[in-house]
Amino acid sequence: MFDRINCLLKRAKRSFRRMRAVAIVEALRILRDRTSFSLVVLVPLLQVVLFGFAVNLDPRGVSIAIAGGSPSSQEFVAIHADGTGYFSIIIKDLKKGHAEYKLEAGEVDIAIELADASEFFDDENADDFPLAPRVIVDGSNVSAVAPALAALEKQILSGLLARLSDSVEDGSYTPPAIKTIWRYNPERRTVWTIMPALIGVIVMISMLMLGALALAREKEQGSWETFAVMPIGASEILLAKLSPYVVIAGIQTLLVVASAVLLFDVPIVGSGILLFFGAILLAVAHLTLGFTISTFVSNQLQALQAAIAIYLPSMLLSGFMFPFNGMPSWAQQFGNMFPLTHFVRFARDVMLRGADASTAGIHLLPITVFVLLFGSLAFLLVRRLQA
């Protein structure tokens, strides 16, 4: 019995030694791969910072325009809107119809059109109250405005009730019904706001990864040396290597758009061609970024880790999942550095709001600058690799 226990102990000890040897080698290999190791530390750190300090499910800084009614009724609405804490840009003193115009121009998220008192009462005092407010909401990003709108409606109604408590009690005055119109997404379908952004997210992830792997794979397999000694220029390599991926990005875009339209009835109010062009531009932006990464890394694992370290903040800060305006200013500035942030706005504008090239094109400008910047950088780095 004792011998058997002794034997088992010896076997366990030998097994432990073997496992320890394997574990040490594994640990050493992780530690020696500095890029992978630093990314192992960087990615969780990034997540903690972004989720802890940047991402906020409550929207902030929702813009609102108030038009019509009397100056005092506009003031009434403005004060109550401010009181909710959700709104930061409040435009008032607009003539009737102009708030809606500003919403259509994409300048505000919510437009409040107040009726003139003379339409309802002869009483001069009636001018002080927002009568039959018509609230028009940009439904292209439901989650970013819905909580703000709910708070606003509640605030205005409670304000009115407080001021008119006597009249309400004796039945001489009924608070006006707030008529809310969801523009661009009448049924407030969240999927309508997700799908346009999802095109960008899918294109971003796949193109960033494919771009990052492009040269990393060549370096790892040894075929890069062939490129280096062949009579082919850096720009030729860059353009030729990226072109098949652009086609893939095009196919991906068509697939997602077709699924969105056929399965979820998402409309394409604007130009489909413009949307396609934007998606291709986004693909090129991430391919050049991925290509830049692949000039630095030495293997495919490092390339993928670096891609994850980039697409994670890009996705979180783009306004795709969480309200962009709810984030602190530094996070918004950081988010604006990523092409996806601009594409999300562009795609919602084109698909839901029906924006044309002159309006939505403004969102493509930062992406174009990004392409030029990282395209040039990738070119220089490939040329350096060749030399």
Place this chain on the structure above:
Amino acid sequence: MSIADPFFPATTLISAKNIGVSYGNRIALQPLSFEVISGEIFGLIGANGGGKTTTLRVLSGLLPTSVGQLSLFGQTGREKTIKHQVGYVSQSTSLYQDLTVRENLNFHAGVHGIENHEAAIENVMVLFDLKPFADTRVSSLSGGWTRLAQLSASVLHQPKLLLLDEPTAGLDVAMRSKVWQHIDRVARQGTGVVISTHDLNEALCCTHAVFLADGKSCAQGTPNQIFAQADITVYLIKNNDLYRLDKLIYEIDECIKCSRENDALRVVIRKSATHKFQKFCQRAGAEVKTVELSMDDASFAFLAGDSDSV
């Protein structure tokens, strides 16, 4: 020797003047000078770690020189026109493993802008006996056929200069001979071939060579001249007490290296000490047999004697 062919007037393809490579304070290649002319097979020979691959990487443009001047076809730059005239086979497989042989050749033909490339590919596949493997993925080929496919891709555009980094490493004798047949044929057609090898027999197939050991040029000339400069003879000796023999052999100052080989000792001795060595063997009652020297022996000889660099 193909360079004597009157139909191919020899032209200088490579002119290296004191080229050297260093990484910070570490010198990977000490200043080295040589010339390669068309139609010759120029060997970068020596034991492992001598600097052969470094030199070849410098010649191919993969590595910049830290000192010296290197010109290919009379030009110091690496313009596309120069690259068009160079073929390169690296030590690792530089073909796309997931593509077939034909697809790889198509890629090479495309990048080199070969006109009528289908005919050129057919031609090269016939020359290298690759027709049966045309539609086989490179990953499915044996090491030897992969190397031949690599070689065929590197000569597809008929370069004037072919750089081969240990093209026969890991191949069996039959495949080595096949690879060398192709190297010979290419050289006979006027292409200058620079080949790195640590195999003595292959080194002897070169027209000219430079012997590299520990990152420096130890000797230069024809292979026979180089090995003569090593000034050594290699013997196998054995008696009943190899242990004692091993200790005593170092009494001969000119003994460069002594190592156990099966039931005998392999002894590398300077030629000048031949008489002394024979006397020693007589005294020890050892059987003596002369054997062919290896690249390692020559490396030891050059380094031990701190031979004059050429």
